[in-house]
Amino acid sequence: MNAIRTEALTKHYPVGFWRQRPYVALDALTLDVHQGEVFGFLGPNGAGKTTTLKLLMQLTYPTSGRAEILGQPVGDVSVKRRIGYLPENPYFYDYLTAEELLHYFAGLFGYAAADRRRRVAGLLDEMGIGAERRLQLRKFSKGMLQRVGIAQAIINDPEVVFFDEPMSGLDPLGRREIRELILRLRERGCTVFFSSHVLSDAEALCSRVAIVASGRLAATGDLSEILATHARGWELVMAGLDDTVLEAATASGRVERVTPLGGRRYALALPLSVAPDRLVADLVSQGGELVSVNPIHETLEDFYVRQIGAVENDRGLAAV
Amino acid sequence: MRLIGQIAVNVFKESVRDKVLYNLVAFAVLMIAVSYLLGQLTAGQDMKIIKDLGLAAIASFGRLIAVFIGIGLVWKEVERRSIYSLLSKPIHRYEFILGKYAGLALTLFVNVVVMTAAFYAVLAYLNTQFPESVRVSWPAPATDPGMLRAIALIFLELLLITAVALFFSTFSSPFLSAALTLGLWVIGHFNDDLRSFETVVESPVAAYFARGLYYVLPNFGAFDIKTQVVYALPVPWLYVVTTTAYACVYIAFLLAGAVAIFSKRDFR
Numbered sequence: 001m002n003a004i005r006t007e008a009l010t011k012h013y014p015v016g017f018w019r020q021r022p023y024v025a026l027d028a029l030t031l032d033v034h035q036g037e038v039f040g041f042l043g044p045n046g047a048g049k050t051t052t053l054k055l056l057m058q059l060t061y062p063t064s065g066r067a068e069i070l071g072q073p074v075g076d077v078s079v080k081r082r083i084g085y086l087p088e089n090p091y092f093y094d095y096l097t098a099e100e101l102l103h104y105f106a107g108l109f110g111y112a113a114a115d116r117r118r119r120v121a122g123l124l125d126e127m128g129i130g131a132e133r134r135l136q137l138r139k140f141s142k143g144m145l146q147r148v149g150i151a152q153a154i155i156n157d158p159e160v161v162f163f164d165e166p167m168s169g170l171d172p173l174g175r176r177e178i179r180e181l182i183l184r185l186r187e188r189g190c191t192v193f194f195s196s197h198v199l200s201d202a203e204a205l206c207s208r209v210a211i212v213a214s215g216r217l218a219a220t221g222d223l224s225e226i227l228a229t230h231a232r233g234w235e236l237v238m239a240g241l242d243d244t245v246l247e248a249a250t251a252s253g254r255v256e257r258v259t260p261l262g263g264r265r266y267a268l269a270l271p272l273s274v275a276p277d278r279l280v281a282d283l284v285s286q287g288g289e290l291v292s293v294n295p296i297h298e299t300l301e302d303f304y305v306r307q308i309g310a311v312e313n314d315r316g317l318a319a320v
Numbered sequence: 321m322r323l324i325g326q327i328a329v330n331v332f333k334e335s336v337r338d339k340v341l342y343n344l345v346a347f348a349v350l351m352i353a354v355s356y357l358l359g360q361l362t363a364g365q366d367m368k369i370i371k372d373l374g375l376a377a378i379a380s381f382g383r384l385i386a387v388f389i390g391i392g393l394v395w396k397e398v399e400r401r402s403i404y405s406l407l408s409k410p411i412h413r414y415e416f417i418l419g420k421y422a423g424l425a426l427t428l429f430v431n432v433v434v435m436t437a438a439f440y441a442v443l444a445y446l447n448t449q450f451p452e453s454v455r456v457s458w459p460a461p462a463t464d465p466g467m468l469r470a471i472a473l474i475f476l477e478l479l480l481i482t483a484v485a486l487f488f489s490t491f492s493s494p495f496l497s498a499a500l501t502l503g504l505w506v507i508g509h510f511n512d513d514l515r516s517f518e519t520v521v522e523s524p525v526a527a528y529f530a531r532g533l534y535y536v537l538p539n540f541g542a543f544d545i546k547t548q549v550v551y552a553l554p555v556p557w558l559y560v561v562t563t564t565a566y567a568c569v570y571i572a573f574l575l576a577g578a579v580a581i582f583s584k585r586d587f588r
Contacts, residue, residue, distance in 0.1 A: 085408035095337035
């Protein structure tokens with residue numbers, strides 16, 4: 001059973017006043033998230049990430065398609081007992097303290113008073129909220145509210161937790177703490193689905209990612225496979241080459257860049273279109289000696305930019 | 321039921337900590353004090369004026385609380401997005417609406433009780449300030465418990481206003497909700513005139529239309545028995561019971577409408 005499953009999930013919003021037309025916020029999103037994994041839901045602003053999360057939380061209703069969490073349709077109240085949700089830029093009740101808010105939310109799960117007290121105190125400690133827990137939330141900074149938001153999302157020890165931009169508003173130390181928290185949640189067997197446009201967070205945490213752009217799924221897959229299978233070139237390390245040979249190779253366009261490594265060794269960057277075995281044969285015939293040859297993999301950022309670009313081009317062509 | 325109670329307690333807590341609420345209570349108490357001062361200037365009529373003004377103050381400040389908190393109950397949660405976290409918890413949308421309503425009803429109840437206590441305290445004090453010869457000329461004793469009937473109906477009116485405000489706030493902005501609620505309240509006070517509209521118009525269509533409006537619009541005038549209690553005129557218990565039943569049915573329809581609209585709403 002998947003932790004989350006969406007099938008052709010689509011959301012149109014009407015825009016305009018007199019002559020309303022549909023704005024496609026999400027276009028036939030089909031996605032599977034496995035249990036126990038940290039899943040990164042990536043995309044630029046306005047890509048449809050928050051819309052997807054709102055559909056999964058039943059804060060909005062789909063135009064078509066369906067979604068399930070833990071094998072049950074979204075919106076089923078019994079599912080909500082098993083999940084947690086941090087909205088983007090969370091905001092709570094001005095006149096409640098952090099402690100009172102968490103007590104209130106824990107009460108909605110039906111925990112007894114003693115259990116509530118234990119959970120709330122433990123979570124506030126875990127989120128680094130000390131004496132401030134007795135301050136009214138209107139006095140909290142954005143970063144502190146984000147911590148409270150994360151605490152309320154995991155108050156029920158959820159099996160699946162949804163974080164919408166969890167690092168937003170946090171300082172570097174706070175970001176690291178949240179990264180560690182997400183890893184701890186994964187160790188406990190919790191599935192973490194988080195949306196972000198900060199790729200370094202996804203690279204550090206996720207086992208799988210999906211990239212959305214303009215409401216469409218641009219790519220999805222295992223992060224290590226994406227990065228391993230998408231080479232953007234080759235790196236040769238050669239020894240014993242003359243400058244004239246290197247200049248000729250660069251001039252021919254077969255080598256993009258030469259980096260001296262010392263001891264007459266050079267790192268040669270080749271574009272993906274150049275077969276490294278032929279170049280190696282040529283260079284060896286001119287006195288060179290092969291030390292190593294390795295593919296240069298794309299970073300997640302390269303992959304992301306390429307996927308977003310492809311979707312944008314598609315849209316451009318469709319518009320033409 | 322437990323969840324509705326928890327949401328209601330949270331609304332109550334928020335309202336009590338909201339300074340505006342304290343101001344309104346303080347204002348109501350001040351109003352009662354002013355009525356006392358006014359009474360000093362009108363010999364012989366003091367007690368009736370004080371009772372009338374006191375009951376009017378309880379109703380007016382209650383209405384202000386009902387309208388201005390009622391219209392923000394749902395809107396504030398949506399606008400500030402606190403509803404996102406709340407609705408991701410194991411609650412139904414109808415529980416949210418009923419919890420919000422119950423919370424404001426509780427707030428109003430506490431306010432009405434506080435204002436009533438202050439009102440009776442002023443009356444009890446004034447009672448000691450007049451000689452027996454003046455007191456016997458009053459149509460009813462200063463601290464006449466019969467006034468509680470009027471206050472009970474004021475409270476019912478407040479519950480109905482809250483339901484109207486909550487209904488409008490599920491689909492419109494606070495400004496529009498306030499305008500619609502106040503508009504309905506004003507029309508609702510002239511509801512009896514709509515019933516007898518056929519006596520002043522010749523068009524049967526207009527008469528039927530007015531009669532239709534009479535049955536659809538809330539009859540707020542029915543909750544006003546201030547004059548009767550101040551002048552110690554009889555207010556049958558049957559009237560109080562039927563008015564209560566009317567309010568309960570109307571409130572139930574409004575809340576059902578609010579739940580139906582809110583349950584279909586998209587939070588963009």
